[in-house]
Amino acid sequence: MSTPAAAPSPRPFLLACPDLSSERAGNTDTPGVWHFDSGVPGKRVMLSALIHGNELCGAWALKDALAAGLRPRRGSLTLAFCNLAAFDRFDPSNYAPARFVDEDMNRVWSEDKLSAPNNQERRRAAQIRPWVERSDWLLDFHSMSNSDVPLQLTGMEQRNIDLALALGNPATIIADAGHAAGVRMRDYGRFGQAGDNGTRSLLIECGFHGAPEAHGVALDQLARFLLAADTVDRADLPAAWFAPDAGAQRALRVTHAVAAKSADFRFAQPWKGLETLPRAGDLIGWSEGEPVVAPYDDCVLIMPSTANLRPGVTVVRLAQPIAA
Ligand SMILES: [Zn+2]
Structure with a gap:
């Protein structure tokens, strides 16, 4: 049995809610x-x-x-x-x-x-x-x-x-x-x-x-x-x-979607997204106590989230750069 991590306190919601009455x-x-x-x-x-x-x-x-x-x-x-x-x-x-x-x-x-x-x-x-x-x-x-x-x-x-x-x-x-x-x-x-x-x-x-x-x-x-x-x-x-152009753009191709098997999923670190794990085997998190690891070198984490944690829900996607 793994111990669920304490629920993180939600980030404050500062964007005003638009009045859509009309x-x-x-x-x-x-x-x-x-x-x-x-x-x-x-x-x-x-x-x-x-x-x-x-x-x-x-x-x-x-x-x-x-x-x-x-x-x-x-x-x-x-x-x-x-x-x-x-x-x-x-x-x-x-x-x-x-x-x-x-x-x-x-x-x-x-x-x-x-x-x-x-x-x-x-x-x-x-x-x-x-x-x-x-x-x-x-x-x-x-x-x-x-x-x-x-x-x-x-x-x-x-x-x-x-x-x-x-x-x-x-x-x-x-x-x-x-x-x-x-x-x-x-x-x-x-x-x-x-x-x-x-x-x-x-x-x-x-x-x-x-x-x-x-x-x-x-x-x-x-x-x-x-x-x-x-x-x-x-x-x-x-x-x-208009915002200024983003200098250089980079494209990443998603190779894997990691889905939760149950509500027992947690990340090894408080990932924000777009972190690059340098080595295959680097630890991403645990699913029902089993380690979830990077399948290849230079693996980029896309939108890690346990906010909607249920069986079958995607908790993070893994991507690698698209060669130009
Ligand atoms: Zn959405």
Whole structure:
């Protein structure tokens, strides 16, 4: 029997909770979904926030875009406040329960789960699905329970890795295959197909959930993404939304997802994420008392978290640099 470590006290949540009382209505038949069509040919772009109800940075960015009266010059722009039912549970002093109501909404994007939706998140995803299906480019805003360093999650397709590099920010790009527990929105349908079918989808992890800086990261990503999609002109975007380019960007490919066998999982050190373990065999943590070790040299830890510890939940992913 191993002794569970004492629960760490949660980090203070300093990012203010946005008032979405007007934004949550949307301007479409789908609550929380805004859609603007320029009437001019161009990409159909979707920006989504609050897939996880306690990840507020993206909601702030969409609220700012609406407040600024941002409209597409070419193509169309859809803004979606996704899991409002979970967001309504948000409490800064106990923010973990607002991640979802019944099920993680970023693990339900497959036909078997959405054709006969039987819980809060599946019903909501089924409502939003038509907007995802009719979009060409998708940027999904998230934040993290531990790491402060923003991460761009591209999936495995080169077209999305290339877009992440073209955006110039953030510095760290993670090519990852998603989760065994279910399909993410950014991998749904055409977005998950191999090769270049004209779609692009990125999932930006803007930093720690409660960090005020995550709001600025989200705005910078929103601005860069809409420019890359040619949805707007640079002059349409407030200069203050842009952060400086990340000097050098590096791309890492996820090779392993470490899942908890049970609630008996703990890390060997208080990992923050992006630590490099120099040697194969270096200790990462213990699962039911068994050591979990780096499988190869220069193994990078991605988003270590025991915040949602249950059997089968990914607690850390392992990555290695993609050779240029
Ligand atoms: Zn998230």
